[in-house]
Amino acid sequence: MAPNLGRKGNQAQTVTASPSQPVSNEKLPPEAVKMMKALAKMQAEAIKDSRWVGENFAEQSRAMHYGEKETESIHGQATLAEAKELLDEGIAVAPLPFPFTPPDKAN
Numbered sequence: 001m002a003p004n005l006g007r008k009g010n011q012a013q014t015v016t017a018s019p020s021q022p023v024s025n026e027k028l029p030p031e032a033v034k035m036m037k038a039l040a041k042m043q044a045e046a047i048k049d050s051r052w053v054g055e056n057f058a059e060q061s062r063a064m065h066y067g068e069k070e071t072e073s074i075h076g077q078a079t080l081a082e083a084k085e086l087l088d089e090g091i092a093v094a095p096l097p098f099p100f101t102p103p104d105k106a107n
Contacts, residue, residue, distance in 0.1 A: 039097050047096070050075045052103050058082040065091045075100070 028036075050073040053060045057076030063069035075096065078086070086093050 043096055043098055043100075047075050047100070049073060052076060054102060054104075058086060061086055061091050061093065062089070065089070077102075 053074045053076035055077050057074065057078045060069070060074055060076070064071045064074075078093070083093050083095075
């Protein structure tokens with residue numbers, strides 16, 4: 001069994017913020033909470049009738065844009081570079097305002 005020893009004094013503890021962790025303990029103004037709830041509801045409505053394509057988002061978007069595949073509403077993952085390339089090709093894309101849990105990662 002490993003002993004429970006404290007951290008050495010010369011070892012800095014690193015803290016990183018993530019989108020799920022608050023940056024501040026201050027409460028948001030009621031208007032901001034209302035706006036964020038409305039945005040979350042709009043996002044849920046937008047992807048309700050959309051198909052998850054995962055990491056194939058750029059490929060699927062191009063196929064629909066160039067008529068190789070029937071057009072439908074999709075959502076998935078793309079790198080910033082892929083998203084810029086799609087925009088340069090005239091393919092409309094937009095990031096989701098709130099983090100999205102892929103269906104295969106949800107409980």
